[in-house]
Amino acid sequence: MCRWTTSDAHLCPEPVLSCATAAASTRIFVPLPSAASLTLICFTLLLVTAGSATGACPPRAGHDSLQVLGSGVNCSWTLERHTRSYNHLEGDVRLRRLYSANKFFLCIDRAGKVDGTRRKNYADSLMEIRSVSVGVVAIKSVSNGLYLAMSKKGTLFGSVKYSPSCKFKERIEENGYNTYASLRWKHGGRQMFVSLNGRGKPRRGHKARRRHPSTHFLPMLPS
Structure with missing residues (x-):
């Protein structure tokens, strides 16, 4: 109660x-x-x-x-940024100095000779890197207008005219450096890379490997 x-x-x-x-x-x-x-x-x-x-x-x-x-729906996009996506760079133009892991700046002189220099502000080392398609770039010396090119034998040279030999596949490696492989030429089915050896001299493309420091370049802003 x-x-x-x-x-x-x-x-x-x-x-x-x-x-x-x-x-x-x-x-x-x-x-x-x-x-x-x-x-x-x-x-x-x-x-x-x-x-x-x-x-x-x-x-x-x-x-x-x-x-x-997103569950149950087949979506093409994801939350994470694709590290190998270069769509945003297509048509992009960058002024950079390509600094190798061997501590040389890639340069092209007026005679078309490709070499490496330790001089930070050397005029022939300033490059215009232009994205010509997704993940593919053309590299041109600002001082003389010559394009970086690779021959069928893997030799680097400066070309007056732009051609398929001047196209390189740009890839960002895990260590933050870039590698540049010829889009047109291969050796035995293997890619040929832009490379500077320990003395700053260009190596033949077929002797370079993706993981070797001689093929790694850091695009640096001009000072």
Whole structure:
């Protein structure tokens, strides 16, 4: 049985509820979602349904929502940046000095001779690196306008005219350096790389390997 009791501490006593009614007062009430939350949930479900039906990807949002919305949908994009994607560089032109891991700057003189120099501000070492297609560049000396080229035998030289022999595949290696392999020529099915040996002399392309320091170049901003 429940009964009403009064408190003697007040002039106007307040009722005190006991037993089952007191237990009921301890119930936890879960608030219902707001109208804005319901609208957002309905909109998210609509996007998922539309994406599944059409095979399209949902629009980019926060990382958490992408993991939910992307489930079950074949999307071409991902959250992480593709380290081998060069689409943003197509048509790009950069002025750089190519500094090798052997501590030489690649240069092309007026006679078309390719060499390495330790002089930091040597005029013939300033290069214009132009992206001619995705992941492919042309390298031209700013001082004399000669293009870096590679012959069928893997010899580097400066070319007056731009040709397929002047195209190089630019790749960012794991150590942060770049490698440049001839797009046109290969030796025994293997790529031939731009390379400077320990004395700053160009090596034949077929003698260079991707992981060798002589093929690694750091594009440095001109000072």
